[in-house]
Amino acid sequence: MPENHESWSRGYRLIQLLSSGRQFDAAGLGVELQISPDQALDALALLQGAGLQVMHGADNTFRLSRPFELLDASRISGDLAPHVAQRLGVVEVLGHVDSSNSWLLQQPRCEIGQGRACLAEIQTAGRGRRGRQWMAPPTGSLCLSLAWHFPRILPDMSCLSLACGIAVVRALEELGVEGVSIKWPNDLMWRDRKLAGLLVEMRSDGNGSAYVVIGLGLNLDLGVLAGKISTGWGGVPVDLAAVAPDRVPGRNILAAAVLTSLTDILLAFPESGFAGLREHWQRLDGLTGRRVSVHGEGGVLQGTVLGVNDSGALRLMVDGEEVQCVAGEVSVRPVDATAD
Secondary structure (H helix, E strand, O other): OOOHHHHHHHHHHHHHHOOOOOEOOOHHHHHHHHHHHHHHHHHHHHEEEEEEEEEEEEOOEEEOOOOOOOOOOHHHHOOHHHHHHHOOOEEEEEEEEEOHHHHOOOOOOOOOOEEEEEEEEEEEEEEEEOOOOEEOOOOOEEEEEEEEEEEEOOHHHHHHHHHHHHHHHHHHHHOOOOOOOEEOOEEEEEEEEEEEEEEEEEEEEOOOOOEEEEEEEEOOHHHHHHHHHHOOOOOOOOOHHHHHHHHOOOOOHHHHHHHHHHHHHHHHHHOOOOOOHHHHHHHHHHOOOOOOOOOOOEEEEEEEEEEEEOOOEEEEEEOOEEEOOOOOOOOEEEEEOOOO
């Protein structure tokens, strides 16, 4: 998606307007947004190209194909557990941003033992692992980032994405969403289709502390965009609208639940490490016993997954010998898959 601040600003204002459930023609949109009808149509086309589902009536009016709930910073903050609200302060909702992770990394660092969270209605250049783009339709995905300041670099820091995956699944289960597993190291899956992805980025400084930013992209309702995304594992991705059509939580409730669960994991992690979470991982592990290929800088390994060790490394049986793979710049795919 090309980045154009004014165009995306208009797009966000258009989303706010359409979220009322009303329908407008181009002239009406222009009046409400104080722009020309042609500019309103350009903003609408930009959003539709990004995946927003809009219906065009025979009378040349436009309305959303489905209702949705705008992100509300005060509602999210109000639904946080008290001890989490104390750590995070005010949750920020951004109308549009290139990447919520990048935005947080550009902000002043929070104090040690504290965090800072943001969400985006429109994310134009979301980042996945290994430099890939994360595609998220406006309002159809939960684009969330949480910064956290650890007092020191932890021995298990490479396992943090595994721990955060557990936290997100816990939040979903508390809201009645069942059957979600984790594909090592950081993808949430449902029936072998990708539901969400995590990206953990760390910065260190001279005082030995570790500043991490955890990005989550969770598919809520991908619409037509689902058919345009290939994950390489199970083909097209899946969204909560398909996983739990009768139990899809509101976006603000979901955001608060995820932030609470992530914060609890981050608070406990310096003491428990990944070893304290390994039993939870085993319950959610979606790879053990599967034949996979692991692609990394050193080449490709094929073998059967044996699980993970206490350090979070993937245990792989290759030609009768166990090989351990550390989370990082590697990709796990089904044998014979061509992309991930």
